[in-house]
Amino acid sequence: MKIYKSKVDWWLIVVILIVFGYPIVEGILSKKYVLSAVFLVLLVLFYFLAKSIQYKIDGENLIIWxxxxxxxxxxxxxxxxxxxxxxxxxxxxxxxxxxxxxxIFISPKEREEFIKELLKVNPAIEVKN
Incomplete structure (x- = not known):
């Protein structure tokens, strides 16, 4: 079984940190700690969700989540x-x-290697750039 992680765009990380970070900081500054705690929990959940995105080639199958x-x-x-x-x-x-x-749309980090593995199992796949 081969596992490929998802590529992550740098701008997506910045957007997520702004969207979740602003309410966390605002909650701390305004002493609304529940707001900060809720957004901190959401940020941590999003992190673990993002870390779980992977693409597995297991024999004859491609497994995405x-x-x-x-x-x-x-x-x-x-x-x-x-x-x-x-x-x-x-x-x-x-x-x-x-x-x-x-x-389905996916973004493996090692795209070329990923496609080569798919072609090993099914050489009839048409690859377009």
Missing amino acids: RTKISIQSIHKVYRTRMPLSSPALSLDRIAIVYNKYDE
Whole structure:
């Protein structure tokens, strides 16, 4: 089994720190400690959620969180910057088209190695740049 972590954009980290950090600091300065505690807990939860984003190639299957995709059902992989919601922490993504109409966007750090591993299992996958 090979595990690939998600690539993380630096600007996403800055946005998250601002969104969660401002209420934490504001709560401390205004002595509203419950506000700070709530946003601190949310920040920690978001951190662990982000750390859990990984893509596993386990034999004939690609596992993304709880979704299992047969690598044999993948017919196209292409680069995209599509900002739709997906298990990816970067806009530097690849789209995986599988089954008849299914598509998922992911952002593995080692994109080229990841695609090579998919091709080892299913050499019929069409790769577009």
